[in-house]
Structures are given as C-alpha cells and as structure tokens.
Amino acid sequence: MRYIIIGAGAVGGTIGGRLAGSGHEVVLVARGAHRAALEDGGLRLRVPEGELTYRLPVVEGPAGLGELRADDVLVLAVKTQDSAAALQAWGPAPVAGGGTAAERLPLLCAQNGVESQRLALRIFRNVYGVCVWLPCTYIEPGVVSAAGSPLTGILHLGRYPHGTDETARLVAADLEKSHFEAPVTPDVARWQYAKLLANLGNALEAVTGPMESTEAVALFERVKAEGAAVLAAAGILYAGTEEQKAVRGDKVFLAPLHGTPRGGGSSWQSLTRGTGTIEADYLNGEIALLGRLHGVPTPLNDLLQRLANTFARERRAAGSMPVAELMRLADEVDH
CATH class of the missing domain: 1.10.1040.10 (N-(1-d-carboxylethyl)-l-norvaline Dehydrogenase; domain 2)
Known part of the structure; x- marks a missing residue:
C-alpha cells in the first residue's frame, strides 16, 4: 500500500516519516513554505534516536499525482477546519482502473475531535476513525518533532461509524512496524x-x-x-x-529531544x-x-x-x- 498523507504537519509528518522509515511508500501533501522546505531538504523528523531525514514525493493536491492507485490509502491529517476543502479536493480524484478516490479508496481521519469523519462520510464510502495519542510538534517548515518513547504514539483505529475490516488490520500492521501501537477496535469513537x-x-x-x-x-x-x-x-x-x-x-513518555x-x-x-x-x-x-x-x-x-x-x-x-x-x-x- 502507498500512504498519501494529506497534511504533513505534526501528526501527518510523524506518521508519514515513521511509515517511510519502516520501508513503506509515502507521499506527503503540503503547501507554502512547508512544501518548499520538504522539497528542498526532505522531511526532517526529530525523534529520541536523533534527526532522521526522508526525501519523499511532495505534492500540493491530487493533480500532482495524476491518477491515484488502487492500493493508495489516504490519511487525512489536516486540522478539522481545513477538512472540508481537502475532502472536496481529493474525493473526485480519479483512480487507475476507474472510479474516484471517494468511491474506491480508504480514508483515515487522523485528527483531533470527531467532526472530520462525519464530514468525510458525506463524500467517501470507506472512512476510518483514528484516535491520535501522539505527542508531536510542527513549528518550523520542513521539521517535525515527536518525543514519544519507547513508542512514538498509540493510534486506535476502526471503521466509521463502527466496525473493523481487513483494511484496518493491514494498516494497523504497517503502523505497528513503524514505532506505533495501533489497536483495531470496532468502537473507535469511544476512544475519540x-x-x-x-x-x-x-x-x-x-x-x-x-x-x-x-x-x-x-x-x-x-x-x-x-x-x-x-x-x-x-x-x-x-x-x-x-x-x-x-x-x-x-x-509513551516524553523523551528529551536535543x-x-x-x-x-x-x-x-x-x-x-x-x-x-x-x-x-x-x-x-x-x-x-x-x-x-x-x-x-x-x-x-x-x-x-x-x-x-x-x-x-x-x-x-x-x-x-x-x-x-x-x-x-x-x-x-x-x-
């Protein structure tokens, strides 16, 4: 699976960087100075073991990728106030073999609050909630810090509004190879x-x-x-x-980052x-x-x-x- 991180800030950048570090294919979505820094110097992920740099594809929107792939997983990690615009941009994106992202691809809402997945379900057929326990910081363009140790974070996930499936289990397995614990639960909203x-x-x-x-x-x-x-x-x-x-x-405890x-x-x-x-x-x-x-x-x-x-x-x-x-x-x- 290829992970498209829509909003490569603190949460998105940490998840994307950790997935890339364990060998998974990752695309970052960012804008402005942050996008420019990611393109110029790569994603600089500061974690307890040091600063790790990942040179990953960076796009501003779906047009930068052309057709999406049938094995793409969309991870929505923008702030909730930016969700509607992101959903409207990515939902109609064409997928190789026919159909759109909203019709065919899984969308994981890795955000605070509970509203984004409700917004997403108006457009996307396959929506997953993620309860994000992940201490991380994004202040400087191109740089994301995550101080959690020994795990970077805990990400409960499941289908929205309820249930689990094979996609959730496959994503959880990838996350658990990437410094996260990712319990798959049929009642993810209870954790959110x-x-x-x-x-x-x-x-x-x-x-x-x-x-x-x-x-x-x-x-x-x-x-x-x-x-x-x-x-x-x-x-x-x-x-x-x-x-x-x-x-x-x-x-997950906070380790000092130099x-x-x-x-x-x-x-x-x-x-x-x-x-x-x-x-x-x-x-x-x-x-x-x-x-x-x-x-x-x-x-x-x-x-x-x-x-x-x-x-x-x-x-x-x-x-x-x-x-x-x-x-x-x-x-x-x-x-």
Missing part, C-alpha cells in the same frame, strides 16, 4: 470522545501557556467536568481514565505559527454544540472557544494571557 475531553485543555494552553499552576489545572478540571456532563446528557460513551491508563501504561523544546499542543502550535485559524470550534465547540442540543450549559467551553478564535484571528502570541485574567473571566461566566 475520551481524547476529546483531554483536548478541551488545548485552548486553555494556547491562550495562557503550559498548565503549570494549580489555578490552571483546577480550571482545566472544571472544563473537563463540563464536557463530561454534556457527554452523559447526550448518552455518548467514552473510555474511562483507568481503561486509558491500562492501554497506555508506560508505552535542541528541540517540547512547546505546546496543536492549538498552541497554530498560534505560534500564526496560521490565523485554530481548531477550537471542533474541540470546545463540539461540547458547546452538544450542550445546546441537549440543554446543558457550557459557559467555560464557550469562553475558551471564543478566546482561542480571537487569539487566532488577531494573531496574538500563544500563552500571552495571564492565568489570573483567564480565571477572572471564567468565574464571571461560570457562576
């Missing part, structure tokens, strides 16, 4: 909703910086509790804390790169949506969604709001 609760802190980290103070940690717990109440009202099941610990164990500070999560990285957009609408905004549908107030998630979008739109510096100021705003809305 657990990850969603953890990702509710992304906006908090993005606007105030690493959650190191007791005040920030306490606020995060309030935000998660609000999310858990919404999921309960919606009747949505998710993997509990003990189940997650049992699966993760000590398989000359590469860890930085923050995906939302912090978006602000740091000054992209002008952020995924808060599909993280805190997912909880806000479910809250409105099921009559549960979500003032804290509403606040974080609004702040994150303002920071992205105005290109404010990541971590520039004092924690005390955020706490004051949170107490004002949550009373």
Whole structure:
C-alpha cells in the first residue's frame, strides 16, 4: 500500500516519516513554505534516536499525482477546519482502473475531535476513525518533532461509524512496524470522545501557556467536568481514565529531544505559527454544540472557544494571557 498523507504537519509528518522509515511508500501533501522546505531538504523528523531525514514525493493536491492507485490509502491529517476543502479536493480524484478516490479508496481521519469523519462520510464510502495519542510538534517548515518513547504514539483505529475490516488490520500492521501501537477496535469513537475531553485543555494552553499552576489545572478540571456532563446528557460513551491508563501504561513518555523544546499542543502550535485559524470550534465547540442540543450549559467551553478564535484571528502570541485574567473571566461566566 502507498500512504498519501494529506497534511504533513505534526501528526501527518510523524506518521508519514515513521511509515517511510519502516520501508513503506509515502507521499506527503503540503503547501507554502512547508512544501518548499520538504522539497528542498526532505522531511526532517526529530525523534529520541536523533534527526532522521526522508526525501519523499511532495505534492500540493491530487493533480500532482495524476491518477491515484488502487492500493493508495489516504490519511487525512489536516486540522478539522481545513477538512472540508481537502475532502472536496481529493474525493473526485480519479483512480487507475476507474472510479474516484471517494468511491474506491480508504480514508483515515487522523485528527483531533470527531467532526472530520462525519464530514468525510458525506463524500467517501470507506472512512476510518483514528484516535491520535501522539505527542508531536510542527513549528518550523520542513521539521517535525515527536518525543514519544519507547513508542512514538498509540493510534486506535476502526471503521466509521463502527466496525473493523481487513483494511484496518493491514494498516494497523504497517503502523505497528513503524514505532506505533495501533489497536483495531470496532468502537473507535469511544476512544475519540475520551481524547476529546483531554483536548478541551488545548485552548486553555494556547491562550495562557503550559498548565503549570494549580489555578490552571483546577480550571482545566472544571472544563473537563463540563464536557463530561454534556457527554452523559447526550448518552455518548467514552473510555474511562483507568481503561486509558491500562492501554497506555508506560508505552509513551516524553523523551528529551536535543535542541528541540517540547512547546505546546496543536492549538498552541497554530498560534505560534500564526496560521490565523485554530481548531477550537471542533474541540470546545463540539461540547458547546452538544450542550445546546441537549440543554446543558457550557459557559467555560464557550469562553475558551471564543478566546482561542480571537487569539487566532488577531494573531496574538500563544500563552500571552495571564492565568489570573483567564480565571477572572471564567468565574464571571461560570457562576
């Protein structure tokens, strides 16, 4: 199988680089300065064993490949706010032997949140969800860092909305040869909703910086509790804390990368790169949506969604709001 990584940033670049490192055929999809850097110097993947460079084909879209192959696997790894455009671009792409990518090829949604696979299923017949437990960073064009050790990450995957099949098992086997654990599960959404609760802190980290103070940690717990109440009202099941610990164990811990500070999560990285957009609408905004549908107030998630979008739109510096100021705003809305 050939893997086409649509969005070769932190997650996509790490998955693509690790697959290439274990001998799999990989194509990277990127734009702008990142694409230019990948073409000029290759993908520079910084991992605990050192910096690895992979010179891989790089395209901006399906036109760069002509006809797709029947053995292609599409891995959607853009931020959710960019999913619709990517799906519309790749869905109609012709496949050798007839038909289109949307009709014939598997599409794996390796993203935060739960919305992209719903968007994908409107266009693609064969959609797979991936729960991404993968500490990785993309700040500099051409460079992706992944500090996870001894495994780079854990990627639960399965068909969406439910089920498993041979394609999922074949992809999992390739991932497990590439420094990942990849459990194939018929209920991948249950793991994704657990990850969603953890990702509710992304906006908090993005606007105030690493959650190191007791005040920030306490606020995060309030935000998660609000999310858990919404999921309960919606009747949505998710993997509990003990189940997650049992699966993760000590398989992924952060190893120091020489000359590469860890930085923050995906939302912090978006602000740091000054992209002008952020995924808060599909993280805190997912909880806000479910809250409105099921009559549960979500003032804290509403606040974080609004702040994150303002920071992205105005290109404010990541971590520039004092924690005390955020706490004051949170107490004002949550009373």
